[in-house]
Amino acid sequence: MITGLSNPKNTYHNTRHNLGSWYIYALAKNFNILLKEEKKFFGFITSIRIYSNNIRLFIPNIFMNINGNAIHKVASFYNINLDEILVAHDDLDLECGTAKIKYSYGHGGHNGLRSIINHFNKKINFYRFRIGISRPKNKKEISSFVLSNPTTEETNLIDISIQYAIRETLVLLNKMSN
Known part of the structure; x- marks a missing residue:
């Protein structure tokens, strides 16, 4: 599963904290697919096949501090382990326009990550795509x-970092399929 952390779309879609959802929408657009709302998962979901990987793209449509609940519901329903999940999120500690992938790190104060860790019994072994927003x-x-909302200049930098994140996601998935 690839998920992008977010707050409810109608109110917060254009905010810095919803960059995880921006990434998922850009990834879906890259493959010309749409996400649909699935109320039982409290969010938007679709399926896609990338290389030999069957992937669920998911965006929670609930508050950030309880995103873990929705992500856990999807993972449980589709029998997805935490170490098979890539989580995209905003990161204050990275400069705007920067994106980095990490594995097996704590929440770093991010409430969405904290929620995931709590819902998966404090196991922290999952991939994270950190998308910088600066501090x-x-x-x-x-x-x-x-x-x-980010400034126009920041939005342009964020868009570049999201395109980089998509390319790196494809590299990661290609390695996993071999």
Whole structure:
């Protein structure tokens, strides 16, 4: 499964905190497929075959701090192990326009990752695609910063980093299929 962390789409889609969903929508567009809302999973889902991998693309449509609940429901329903999940999310510790893949790291203060770790019994072995948003100068502004829209310049940098993340995802999936 490849999932993008997010807050509810109608209110928060264009915010920095929803970059995980931006990545999933861009990946789906790359393969010319659409996600459909699935209320029992509290989000949007589709299936795709990439190389020899059957992949579920999933975007939770609930608040970030409970994304783990929705992701766990999908994983349980389709019998997907945590180490078979790639989670895309925004990252304050990376410069805007940067994306990095990690494996087996903690939540780093990210509430969506914390929720996943809690719902999967604290096992932290999963892939993460960190998409940089930079950090606001004032630490007290983090909440309002992640829940606000990026500037046009930041959006352009984010789009570049998402395209990079898609290319790297395809490399990872190709390695897994061999």
